[in-house]
Amino acid sequence: MRAIPIVLALLAPAALARDVLIRDGLVYTGTGAEASVASVLISEGRIVRIAPDIAPSSGALVLSAKGKVVCPGFVDAHCQLGLRPGEHSETVLPASDDTTPWAAFRADAPAVRASLAAGVTTVLLAPGAGNPVAGPGCVVSLSSGEALVPAASMHLSLSPEALRWDRVPTSLTGLWELVRATLTEARSMSGTAPIALAVRGEIPVQVRCGGLVDAEGAAGLAREFDLRASVLVPSSPAKLPEALAGSGLTALVADLARSPLERSLSLPARLEAKQVPFAFASMAGGDRASDVRTSAVLAVSRGLSAEGALRALTLGAAEAIGAEALLGSLEPGKRGDLLILSGEPTDLASAVEVVLSGGEVVWERGQR
């Protein structure tokens, strides 16, 4: 399993996939429903049934989860996993609305494997913040390297990181002008270009922000162009929940462990209190693996509810990246992306024992 070439993964015959039954685990569906002891049946890579007692079909792989916890695979709402440093952004053209980071993704990067071992089954592979119109993001299955949704989101950057001395825009004013012009032009486009899908509200827009003023600007932009937007503000300004309350925007919470300021650690709890939807985004890349779960637990230590934390790691993140019909919760019809854990997902000491993706065991504890 270590390094499946992408082509092979795509061609893997569906006939090989056998039914999988995970029995008697304490199942968190990720929808917010209370956990209960149940079995989960997966067929053809999709969840078909969740019920207290399911008899295994012949030839099915049966995994006992008795005394263990079963939950959806974690979804990282924004990262650059599998990309080499410096490959996040193509910055020559400021509006690169067709340049996808997917082209540079390496499924065999050690950080990709480490993320999978931490229970992250799916990520939104995002372009960097170096361009005002940064391009589409891609929903990737970490185990197979498969692009589940090739153009899942459109990425804008209102952050000063998008300004460069060697091309326009060089100022925030110019940046805003460019973003507005691109979105206005996209309104009159009819095809399936990612930017056109974004202004038609068919895919979400992620807006990278430097500070609170950019987040407020993003809220205005979302109203003006009727976007389904989320904001990623790595600086975690203290008043972010107030700025986003009632705006309809989703907050992407950047990795909390790297800079554990109290205002960052408490951000998810304060977003929850203001009923702002949020998801965790590791911003991992290069050598650094994604462990959104650590961020979620740290947020719980500052008052976020355990249910809120699990939701933000699963269905909340799937909603933020527009993939909620495909993954993010344990419900019939969704991908068989799930974890068997030794204990509660929000207990940092509980270990990920088995990772299933697309109904296949892709990682087991004890495996390097």
Add this chain to the structure above:
Amino acid sequence: MSRSPSLVACCALCALVSLLPAARAEDPPPPAPSLAIVGARLLGGAEGPLASATVLIGGGKILAVGADVTVPEGLPTIDGTGCTVIPGLVDAASSLYVRPEDRDASGGGLRMADGLDSYMDHADQVLAEGVTAVHVLPGSASVLGGLSTVARVSSAEGTLELLAPEAALRCQIGVPTGGSTSSLTRLNDYASLREALFGAREYVYAQQRWERATAAWKRKIEPEGEGGNGRGGGPPAPRPERPAKPEADPTNASLARVLAGELPLLVEAYRVVDIRNALSLVDEFHVRLVLLGCSEGGKLAEEIARRQVAVIIAPVSADFVEPSRVRYGELSLTNAGALERAGVTVALAVGGAQPLSTKLLRASAALAVQGGMSPSGALAAVTSVPARLLGLEGRLGAVAVGCDADLVLVRGEPLDPRAPVELTLAGGAIAYRREGAP
């Protein structure tokens, strides 16, 4: 002594050490107790866990610990019912009190103790997470980093208590300074380190030769005992010249202490090849080696255990570090557990580049447990083990009579970051108290 990080063994030893001074007759009478904690579960005590313990504190020290200790009447008492009391946590690789511009400061003669800024206002947040002592290391910009220091975390701005002003000599092998590394730099690092140790050995020999020559010189110039009072006989012999003192050098002076076994040699290394080279320094120079970083140490667990080399795992997770500062090789949560099972003495440190990263010490320990380390081993790895490695056994890292009263009262599992710290005592004083705490 067993090198296994067994809590019981460490605590038993602490108890033994703490009994020694009590036996001496000239010691001043013990200070009067000023505070008691009652009714809390005790972990990290001298006699193993207790379901409900009383701890008496006075004069900044722990005066009594046990299930049936009597609390003097009228003594201020904290009711720890429903909580767990543990030793104050020690971050074995911290940059608390280090200003950002000093983060990379390094050099053989450097003393980290000279560079701590006690006015940085992060201490309160760290105390709120139960960390009462930090091992602060120089940077890794050069092969020889300098002398690390251990400081108590203080809630009073501007005060800084150094518990071990010079705790270890820090060096590195294969840690890139410019973001990338190559086999050439790793070889260079190792070669420079060996050269430095060779040089220090010569420095020691030169010192010893000088001492011998000086002693001989003193014998020559001192008047002979009986018989000759120097007046009779022939002309006086010319006065012999005093041997020239070899040049003193702080780097070599520190290395000499390492060679004498007085200071541990702390070698930051991550990859298998670098760890192996560090281990060979034990064979060649018989230094007391402590490995720092050691992300691929799990692959060499047997070799590390055989040489009785201790390890400070830092970081436990790359989550805690700014991206791409160091190439960690394969960094896995299973590392700590693999080393523990092989019998290696393991300390856990956050290893974060920011002063505030030390707040994540309990999260680091919980992640090590997630990766397969035993919960008792993880607790020892942030209390008694770093205390021992840094030469502060009997003072830090245990809830035992005679130890400093650095104590943490936690509501819940002590290493679970979700469990709130109710109270932190540092040096016997209440350094943090949660709102509404008992």
